[in-house]
Amino acid sequence: MTTTRNIHGIxxxxxxxxxxxxxxxxxxxxxxxxxxxxxSYDPRTQRGSYFMRMEPGAVxxxxxxxxxxxxxxxxxxxxxxxxxxxxxxxxxxxxxxSDHHTRTETGCLLLxxxxxxxxV
Numbered sequence: 001m002t003t004t005r006n007i008h009g010i011x012x013x014x015x016x017x018x019x020x021x022x023x024x025x026x027x028x029x030x031x032x033x034x035x036x037x038x039x040s041y042d043p044r045t046q047r048g049s050y051f052m053r054m055e056p057g058a059v060x061x062x063x064x065x066x067x068x069x070x071x072x073x074x075x076x077x078x079x080x081x082x083x084x085x086x087x088x089x090x091x092x093x094x095x096x097x098s099d100h101h102t103r104t105e106t107g108c109l110l111l112x113x114x115x116x117x118x119x120v
Contacts, residue, residue, distance in 0.1 A: 001015075002015075014037075016051060021035035021036060021037050021051075021053055026046075027061040028061050031058065031061070033055040033058040034052065034053065034058050034060070036051060036052045037050060038050045046114060047067060047114050047115055047116065048113070049111070049112065049113045049114075050111075051110065051112070052071075052110045053110075055107050056104065056105060056107040057104070057105065058104055059102070060101045060103070062081075062101040064098070065097065065098050068093065068114070068116065069093070069112065069113070070092065070094075070113045070114075070115075071091075071092050071111060071113070072090070072092075072110065073089065074110060074111055075108055075109040076104060076107050076108030076109060077105070078102050079102065079103050079104065079105070081100050082100075095117075096116075
């Protein structure tokens, strides 16, 4: 990550090709076939943005969202637990309280964002 300051404020640039991916344990136990790189993600609040990589054959642990989860499929494909196939370029939104698990046969790279929506 490169941080710069100019007259407009602070800018951070994350170069995906140079990011160090960490072992994935955001849904409970460590999952060896998944990794992530926190961008603005804060493990204490469980809010923010991150890259997530799933190796071919990886399956997420079934989980319920305390916040809104949004993700963009950057590479590969995902298969949701209801059989929906998500492809590169698909943007997915899970509202707080929703639950699911996801798997991949091809492997994939996601840009994820966990945040609290404004009350309506």
